[in-house]
Amino acid sequence: MVAAESLQQAMTLLAREPGAWLPIAGGTDVMVLYGAGMLRARKLVSIWNLRELRGITETPAELVIGAGCTYTDLRREPVIAREFPLLAHAASWTGGIANQNRGTLGGNIANASPAADSLPALLAYDAELALASVRGERRVAYRDFHLGYKKTAMVADELIRAIYLPRKYSGYFSYARKVGARQAQAIAKVAAAGLGLMVDGVMRDVRIALGSVAPVPVRLRKLEAALNGKTSDAISAEELRRLVAEEIAPIADIRSTAEYRGAVAGNLVAEFVAQLCASEANQPRTEVNDLLARWNTLEREEAAREILPCCGARAWADGMVRRRPFGGVGELLEAAREVWHGLTAADWMEAFRSHPRIGESRPAGAATAKSRQWSSEEQRRVSASAEEVKGALAEGNRSYEQRFGRIFIVCATGKSPSEILQILRRRLQNDEAAEMREAANEQEEITQIRLRKWLGE
Ligand SMILES: Cc1cc2nc3c(=O)[nH]c(=O)nc-3n(C[C@H](O)[C@H](O)[C@H](O)COP(=O)(O)OP(=O)(O)OC[C@H]3O[C@@H](n4cnc5c(N)ncnc54)[C@H](O)[C@@H]3O)c2cc1C
Numbered sequence: 238m239v240a241a242e243s244l245q246q247a248m249t250l251l252a253r254e255p256g257a258w259l260p261i262a263g264g265t266d267v268m269v270l271y272g273a274g275m276l277r278a279r280k281l282v283s284i285w286n287l288r289e290l291r292g293i294t295e296t297p298a299e300l301v302i303g304a305g306c307t308y309t310d311l312r313r314e315p316v317i318a319r320e321f322p323l324l325a326h327a328a329s330w331t332g333g334i335a336n337q338n339r340g341t342l343g344g345n346i347a348n349a350s351p352a353a354d355s356l357p358a359l360l361a362y363d364a365e366l367a368l369a370s371v372r373g374e375r376r377v378a379y380r381d382f383h384l385g386y387k388k389t390a391m392v393a394d395e396l397i398r399a400i401y402l403p404r405k406y407s408g409y410f411s412y413a414r415k416v417g418a419r420q421a422q423a424i425a426k427v428a429a430a431g432l433g434l435m436v437d438g439v440m441r442d443v444r445i446a447l448g449s450v451a452p453v454p455v456r457l458r459k460l461e462a463a464l465n466g467k468t469s470d471a472i473s474a475e476e477l478r479r480l481v482a483e484e485i486a487p488i489a490d491i492r493s494t495a496e497y498r499g500a501v502a503g504n505l506v507a508e509f510v511a512q513l514c515a516s517e518a519n520q521p522r523t524e525v526n527d528l529l530a531r532w533n534t535l536e537r538e539e540a541a542r543e544i545l546p547c548c549g550a551r552a553w554a555d556g557m558v559r560r561r562p563f564g565g566v567g568e569l570l571e572a573a574r575e576v577w578h579g580l581t582a583a584d585w586m587e588a589f590r591s592h593p594r595i596g597e598s599r600p601a602g603a604a605t606a607k608s609r610q611w612s613s614e615e616q617r618r619v620s621a622s623a624e625e626v627k628g629a630l631a632e633g634n635r636s637y638e639q640r641f642g643r644i645f646i647v648c649a650t651g652k653s654p655s656e657i658l659q660i661l662r663r664r665l666q667n668d669e670a671a672e673m674r675e676a677a678n679e680q681e682e683i684t685q686i687r688l689r690k691w692l693g694e
Pocket of ligand 1: 259260261262263264265266267268269284290304305330331332333336339340341342343344345346347348352353354355395396397398424425
């Protein structure tokens with residue numbers, strides 16, 4: 238076995254003798270095969286220590302997970318728990334602690350078992366993989382990667398370098414279940430990952446992925462199409478089970494019979510749909526709430542004044558007023574995003590200036606009393622933090638303002654002061670265009686949270 242010192246060295250070995258070398262990351266699958274005498278005599282190249290394969294980075298649009306990240310790495314990362322709970326669940330129930338410290342996401346994908354725990358989550362989130370070789374890098378949608386039982390689209394000289402997840406599911410209802418002999422330390426008999434939105438009592442963008450019910454993990458595309466646009470009462474649990482059975486091809490093996498797998502898959506999907514339909518109570522309510530109904534009828538100037546503190550940019554408030562009346566809170570939240578992204582950079586700057594610096598209480602520009610009150614609530618954890626962290630944040634704010642000429646904007650709700658400090662330091666490395674986008678996305682989230690507060694949702 239050779240321990241590669243760089244990704245380039247590993248890729249060069251794979252390219253020099255295609256098929257002769259087998260990459261080994263954590264070794265939790267490879268060593269089992271080796272122990273069972275089933276590893277075809279090949280040379281091993283260890284990619285375990287490669288820096289290029291580790292680390293989780295955020296861009297405004299995507300989360301990038303190095304293929305060498307372990308389940309422990311995934312479990313420790315707050316952005317995964319917050320935005321990709323299906324993957325966080327899968328990481329938590331993969332093997333035991335030792336396995337989680339060693340097993341990698343890239344290894345789980347490349348090993349291509351239909352029962353692998355992380356794969357339904359990757360399908361549901363429309364993950365993409367970066368496949369690297371000495372010939373260059375290509376990006377492949379995960380749905381096109383897994384071609385058949387233990388067969389993938391990766392060719393002999395390629396490695397999985399990273400996994401890309403689009404950051405657009407934070408408002409979705411999510412459902413993750415693994416049915417096995419036990420929850421952990423057992424291979425799944427059936428695993429399910431479900432995502433979806435309820436908007437005004439109607440299902441939207443439903444995504445259902447199942448593992449262990451076909452030679453590859455599957456998305457139930459026909460069922461998804463049948464559910465999208467429907468209300469909760471439009472389709473019975475019995476009909477759901479029938480539609481699931483049409484789209485899967487479970488096998489019988491030592492762990493389970495095909496009938497059992499089929500029945501469990503139907504039950505899990507029925508449970509997901511029932512919970513999705515009931516989830517609206519926990520999401521922004523979309524029936525016209527009393528405050529919104531009243532706001533819909535206010536005179537223009539008054540309506541703009543009332544909604545302005547949610548964002549801070551006058552052009553945004555005017556844009557929202559022009560779009561009235563809103564039929565529900567969901568509609569209002571969607572419009573808020575659209576109007577925000579249609580504004581000029583000068584409007585964005587006006588919104589940014591309505592916030593105090595992180596760790597301070599006075600905004601640089603104009604702000605209403607309501608906006609100041611919300612800012613102080615949003616920054617409560619920062620205000621209560623140790624002087625040392627506050628000092629580091631003040632220093633970071635100064636560097637940021639010197640570099641970008643405006644205040645640092647971050648959605649502080651739910652973030653610890655040290656997390657904010659980490660984000661600030663990372664964003665100091667951005668170029669101007671990327672940073673402006675990131676700041677705008679943070680403001681968008683702040684606005685969404687404030688709109689819900691304003692309407693008492
Ligand atoms: C006790 C035990 C319990 C387990 N429980 C579970 C479980 O509950 N759920 C589950 O899904 N799995 C489970 N597994 C399987 C295994 O831990 C996972 O599949 C793990 O993610 C494999 O990662 P690894 O880094 O150890 O892969 P390795 O064993 O190093 O490699 C596996 C395969 O992937 C290839 N590979 C690895 N990294 C790359 C890369 N970056 N690019 C290209 N190819 C690569 C290797 O060449 C090899 O073919 C368990 C295994 C054990 C031993």
